[in-house]
Amino acid sequence: MMIEAVWAGLAILADPFHMGMLLLGVAIGLLLGVLPGIGGLVGFALMLPFVYGLGVAGAIAVLIGMVAVTVTGDTVTSILLAIPGGAGSVATVIDGHPMARKGEASRALSAAFVGSAIGGVLGAVILAASMPIALPLIRHLGSPEFFMFCMLGISMVSVLSGSSPLKGLISAGIGLMLGSVGLAPGSAVARFDLGILYLYQGIPIILVALGFFGVAECIDLMMSGTPIAEAMSLGKGTLMGIKDVFREMPLVLRATAIGTYIGFVPGLGTGVASWLAYGHAVQSAKDKSGFGHGDVRGVIAPETANNAERGGALIPTLAFGVPGSTTMALFMMALLMFGIYPGPDMMTKHMDLVWVIIWSLAIANVLGALVCLLLTKPLARISLIPIHILAPFVLMILILGAFQATQHWGDLIVLLLLGIVGWTMKQLGFPRPPLVVAFVLGPISESYLFLSMQRWGAAFLLRPWVVGIGLVALASLIMGIRWQMRKK
Amino acid sequence: MTLKIITISFTSLIAIIAALYLWEGWSLPVVPGVFPRVAGVFTLILCLLLLVRDVRRLISGRTVDAETGTRMDIQSDHDMSVWATYKSALANFAWIPIIYIAILVLGFHIAMIVFFVMYLTARARVRWFPILGLVVLMAGFLLYFDTLLHAWWPEGLIERWVKLPWL
Numbered sequence: 233m234m235i236e237a238v239w240a241g242l243a244i245l246a247d248p249f250h251m252g253m254l255l256l257g258v259a260i261g262l263l264l265g266v267l268p269g270i271g272g273l274v275g276f277a278l279m280l281p282f283v284y285g286l287g288v289a290g291a292i293a294v295l296i297g298m299v300a301v302t303v304t305g306d307t308v309t310s311i312l313l314a315i316p317g318g319a320g321s322v323a324t325v326i327d328g329h330p331m332a333r334k335g336e337a338s339r340a341l342s343a344a345f346v347g348s349a350i351g352g353v354l355g356a357v358i359l360a361a362s363m364p365i366a367l368p369l370i371r372h373l374g375s376p377e378f379f380m381f382c383m384l385g386i387s388m389v390s391v392l393s394g395s396s397p398l399k400g401l402i403s404a405g406i407g408l409m410l411g412s413v414g415l416a417p418g419s420a421v422a423r424f425d426l427g428i429l430y431l432y433q434g435i436p437i438i439l440v441a442l443g444f445f446g447v448a449e450c451i452d453l454m455m456s457g458t459p460i461a462e463a464m465s466l467g468k469g470t471l472m473g474i475k476d477v478f479r480e481m482p483l484v485l486r487a488t489a490i491g492t493y494i495g496f497v498p499g500l501g502t503g504v505a506s507w508l509a510y511g512h513a514v515q516s517a518k519d520k521s522g523f524g525h526g527d528v529r530g531v532i533a534p535e536t537a538n539n540a541e542r543g544g545a546l547i548p549t550l551a552f553g554v555p556g557s558t559t560m561a562l563f564m565m566a567l568l569m570f571g572i573y574p575g576p577d578m579m580t581k582h583m584d585l586v587w588v589i590i591w592s593l594a595i596a597n598v599l600g601a602l603v604c605l606l607l608t609k610p611l612a613r614i615s616l617i618p619i620h621i622l623a624p625f626v627l628m629i630l631i632l633g634a635f636q637a638t639q640h641w642g643d644l645i646v647l648l649l650l651g652i653v654g655w656t657m658k659q660l661g662f663p664r665p666p667l668v669v670a671f672v673l674g675p676i677s678e679s680y681l682f683l684s685m686q687r688w689g690a691a692f693l694l695r696p697w698v699v700g701i702g703l704v705a706l707a708s709l710i711m712g713i714r715w716q717m718r719k720k
Numbered sequence: 721m722t723l724k725i726i727t728i729s730f731t732s733l734i735a736i737i738a739a740l741y742l743w744e745g746w747s748l749p750v751v752p753g754v755f756p757r758v759a760g761v762f763t764l765i766l767c768l769l770l771l772v773r774d775v776r777r778l779i780s781g782r783t784v785d786a787e788t789g790t791r792m793d794i795q796s797d798h799d800m801s802v803w804a805t806y807k808s809a810l811a812n813f814a815w816i817p818i819i820y821i822a823i824l825v826l827g828f829h830i831a832m833i834v835f836f837v838m839y840l841t842a843r844a845r846v847r848w849f850p851i852l853g854l855v856v857l858m859a860g861f862l863l864y865f866d867t868l869l870h871a872w873w874p875e876g877l878i879e880r881w882v883k884l885p886w887l
Contacts, residue, residue: 398769524793659805665793
């Protein structure tokens with residue numbers, strides 16, 4: 233019955249109309265992904281009113297096609313301009329932009345696109361393989377385990393601090409403080425809002441990404457007055473990037489696994505997946521000296537993981553009707569419009585549609601990567617444009633992207649303030665990645681902690697999976713600190 | 721020396737903010753207050769440790785060891801003195817509030833045109849014809865945002881008083 237559903241799903245998607253919808257979704261997804269602050273969520277919101285007339289398979293094709301590749305399109309501005317296209321591509325900036333500055337933009341872009349495609353396709357495969365075992369697995373996982381997953385993510389700050397562990401941990405502390413602004417999870421108490429209504433909802437993640445990285449890097453480039461790259465290095469182009477991915481295939485597979493299983497945990501998202509993959513790439517590398525200076529592994533790992541995360545996020549959405557993110561919640565809304573109820577009902581009565589989703593995810597990732605690969609060389613040339621010609625466009629994109637967060641002047645003011653802090657931190661050697669990780673994971677872990685304490689009290693810490701994941705998190709933290717101490 | 725003083729000042733500022741954060745965190749009820757208390761204590765202690773380390777180095781006149789090993793962030797490579805770097809940064813950051821004031825008064829569309837012309841003339845020293853081309857490119861980009869994405873724009877005072885054709 234499963235085999236029949238696999239081929240039935242492919243047959244439905246192979247219909248020219250549905251394939252056309254998939255192509256449309258991929259095109260929209262790539263265009264949206266390139267624009268910072270505008271990603272899959274905005275795309276969903278734009279497309280939802282129109283999908284009802286497409287039929288359920290057509291709607292699935294266009295929506296999944298779009299959401300699968302926004303994280304691929306995100307990469308372009310991350311690498312070329314150091315402007316993260318979204319939360320999932322902030323980690324790519326750390327090594328991707330230095331590669332562009334060394335004239336290796338083509339290599340970085342092609343490595344990112346091919347890594348994204350493989351991660352996305354394998355993520356779809358893992359999604360497919362996980363379906364039979366997902367239900368018994370999810371019975372063992374609850375808020376205590378998800379809390380410990382967050383602690384595992386936070387333990388990565390010891391690795392992401394690089395050679396400045398004290399400054400790195402202070403950055404993480406700043407991230408935790410920023411992340412707790414707004415309404416406290418689990419209670420109606422407003423914290424640290426300074427009496428300003430704008431801060432009631434907290435600081436949007438996109439402002440943290442655009443401010444700390446986008447504005448800070450833009451200002452540095454404007455100060456230098458030189459193009460992003462002085463010249464394009466010969467022999468360092470598209471083909472080399474593709475070879476890099478196949479040479480680093482073990483890392484690609486591990487990053488895929490990280491991305492998929494992070495996607496499985498509700499609320500974590502592409503940002504966490506990409507940072508965990510990046511941290512793992514550093515931890516597992518024998519020669520770590522290149523990271524932060526333009527190491528292609530620092531591009532491959534996060535880009536693979538953030539595409540794989542999409543497949544992972546679909547597991548709880550389809551299997552249990554639990555959306556892992558706002559984007560998945562909108563996707564569920566689209567399915568409900570057609571009378572399809574995600575969860576056990578869908579898994580028994582509409583297995584063919586589940587396979588339409590899986591096939592759409594896999595094919596969209598391949599198509600998205602192919603389109604992007606064709607555009608790699610022309611895109612890479614952006615890095616040669618004099619910065620004073622490019623800077624007004626970059627600033628305009630930053631301001632536009634920031635304003636889409638809540639359409640409030642507060643977005644622009646926060647963007648400037650975070651940009652100033654981010655630039656200052658960069659000059660003084662306070663690494664920014666731990667801040668971003670702590671900012672994202674702090675509120676999420678607090679939510680899970682609240683739920684765990686409400687349900688189990690402190691006894692939640694004794695659950696077997698919690699202990700297991702906790703030991704892994706502790707080992708990761710200790711190994712990271714020991715590695716730094718050995719360097720000194 | 722200057723860089724050390726700036727680092728100490730920045731760390732002190734973070735320590736003060738962490739202390740205020742902790743103070744407010746203690747005044748919250750238990751449930752919403754747990755995380756702020758932990759984060760505040762954590763950050764304050766680390767800031768104090770860093771301050772002690774840096775102040776001791778400043779007093780002893782020890783130069784800060786060059787940081788070897790992996791740096792997990794993009795590096796700055798300005799060939800300028802510390803004061804020149806910060807002065808240049810201030811001059812470049814100043815463009816952003818100028819854009820904001822222009823948006824406030826003129827609205828986003830006109831502000832962008834004015835900003836493009838000002839910046840390309842003053843910094844890029846580009847002639848009028850290429851400026852016109854770049855402004856048209858920018859306008860095309862904004863049109864794409866408008867028609868396809870229905871993006872939100874910050875509204876200006878002039879846009880509130882005068883009905884402009886594209887609104």
